[in-house]
Amino acid sequence: MASPPLSLSLSIFLLLSPLISSASSQPFIRLPTEATKGKSTVDDDDLYCSSWHLAVETNNAGSWKTIPTRCRSYAQDYMTGQRYMSDSEIAANFSLAHASSVEIARDGKDAWVFDVDETLLSNLKYYEDHGFGILDGDVNHVLIKILISNNTEPSEIFDDDSFNAWVDLAVAPAIPASLKLYNELKQMGFKIFLLTGRSESQRNVTAKNLLFAGYTDWERLILRGHSDEGTKAIAYKSERRSELLDEGYRIQGNSGDQWSDLQGFAVAIRSFKLPNPMYYIA
Numbered sequence: 315m316a317s318p319p320l321s322l323s324l325s326i327f328l329l330l331s332p333l334i335s336s337a338s339s340q341p342f343i344r345l346p347t348e349a350t351k352g353k354s355t356v357d358d359d360d361l362y363c364s365s366w367h368l369a370v371e372t373n374n375a376g377s378w379k380t381i382p383t384r385c386r387s388y389a390q391d392y393m394t395g396q397r398y399m400s401d402s403e404i405a406a407n408f409s410l411a412h413a414s415s416v417e418i419a420r421d422g423k424d425a426w427v428f429d430v431d432e433t434l435l436s437n438l439k440y441y442e443d444h445g446f447g448i449l450d451g452d453v454n455h456v457l458i459k460i461l462i463s464n465n466t467e468p469s470e471i472f473d474d475d476s477f478n479a480w481v482d483l484a485v486a487p488a489i490p491a492s493l494k495l496y497n498e499l500k501q502m503g504f505k506i507f508l509l510t511g512r513s514e515s516q517r518n519v520t521a522k523n524l525l526f527a528g529y530t531d532w533e534r535l536i537l538r539g540h541s542d543e544g545t546k547a548i549a550y551k552s553e554r555r556s557e558l559l560d561e562g563y564r565i566q567g568n569s570g571d572q573w574s575d576l577q578g579f580a581v582a583i584r585s586f587k588l589p590n591p592m593y594y595i596a
Contacts, residue, residue, distance in 0.1 A: 363388035367591050373573045378594050389591050393438055399490070401589045406491035409567060409586045410498055416566050416583075418503040425533070425563040426499050427555065427582060429570035430510035430520065432590050434496065435486040435527055437477075441592060444476055481516055484523035492569070492588070493528050505533040505563065509554055509575075511547050511595070514539050547595050552578030 363385035369375040381389050392398055418424050428434055480486075500506060512520055514537045521535060542550050551574065555565060559580050568575065568582035572595045576585035 359384050360388065367392070370591050370594075371587065371589055375594075377596055381591065385591075392591060394442070398589060402489055403491040405569075405586050405588050406495040409495055409569060409584075412584045412586075413499055413502060413504065413567060416502075419564075421562075422503075422505060423563050424504055425507055425558060425565050426504045427507045427509050427558075427565055427568040428492075428496065429572070429575045430508055430512065430524070431486075432489075432571040432592075433569055433575070433588055434488060434492050434508070434529060435523060436489050437480065437486050439486070440477065440480040478516075481512070481523075482519050484519045484526060486523055486527065488527035488529065489588075495569075496529055499567075500531060504566065506531070507558060507563075508532050508535045509551055510535070510537055511550070512537050546574070547572065548574035548578045551575060552580050555582075556580035 363382070366375070366382060366385055367388070370378065413426070416424060431437055496506065508524070510520065517535065517537055520537070524532070524535075536554050538545075538550065545553075555568075556579065558565060565580070565582040566584070568585045569588060570576050570585075571588040571590035573587065574595050576582070576587060
C-alpha cells in the first residue's frame with residue numbers, strides 16, 4: 315500500500331494536535347478535588363467504617379478497645395446482615411481447601427483446633443439484646459458494652475453475670491458455615507479439638523450447647539482451669555496447643571475469630587481468621 319502524501323499526514327497531525335495536547339495534560343489517575351474532600355455524609359461513614367473493619371480483621375489495628383462511635387451502626391448492620399454470613403462462608407471455604415490438600419495419616423494424629431464463641435457458636439442474640447461488647451482478656455471479662463440502638467447514648471459498664479447467664483442457657487446457635495466445615499473435617503478424618511476461653515465450670519453447659527447446635531464427636535473440649543486464671547488468651551491457647559504437639563498431634567488447621575486464637579507459639583500449619591468487629595481479646 316502506498317504511503318499517504320506528506321501534506322495529508324501533516325494536516326491530520328495539525329487537526330489532532332489540540333486533542334492530543336488536552337488528553338496528555340490530564341492525569342491517568344485523578345485524585346479527589348477540593349470539592350469532593352471533607353464531605354461528612356453517611357457514605358463517608360460507611361467507607362471509613364469499612365476500612366476500619368479491614369484494619370481490625372487484618373490485625374493492623376492491634377489491640378483496640380472500642381468500636382468507633384461513628385461505626386456502631388455499621389457493626390450492627392454487618393453482624394446482622396448477609397455480609398457477615400458471606401465472609402464466614404469464604405473463611406470456611408478456604409479452610410476446607412487447605413484441609414483437602416492434607417494427606418491424612420493412619421495414626422489419627424492430624425488435628426484441627428476450633429475456638430468456640432463467634433467461631434462455632436454465635437452469641438449474636440446476646441449482643442443484640444445487650445449491645446456489642448468490648449472485651450479484655452476473655453469473653454468472661456466484659457468491661458463495656460456499646461449501646462448501638464441510639465448512637466447518642468454513652469457506653470455502659472457492666473459485669474460478667476449477664477454473659478454467664480446467657481452461656482448457662484446453652485441456646486447459642488451454630489454459625490452455619492462453621493458447622494458445615496466441622497462436619498466435613500470429621501468425615502475427612504481430622505481429630506477435632508475445641509479450645510475455648512470459657513471456664514472449666516462451664517464445661518457441662520458448653521458441651522450441652524455444642525450438641526444443641528449440632529456439633530458432635532469432638533476429640534477434646536479444652537477450657538480454662540483454675541491455674542489459667544489471669545493468663546492472657548494468646549498465652550493460654552499457645553500452651554494448650556503445645557501440649558497437643560507434645561502428644562504427637564499435627565495441628566493442620568486452626569479456626570478462630572480472634573488473633574489470640576491463632577498467634578503465639580505452637581501455631582497450626584494454617585490458621586483461619588473468622589470475622590468479628592465486635593470485640594478484641596488479647
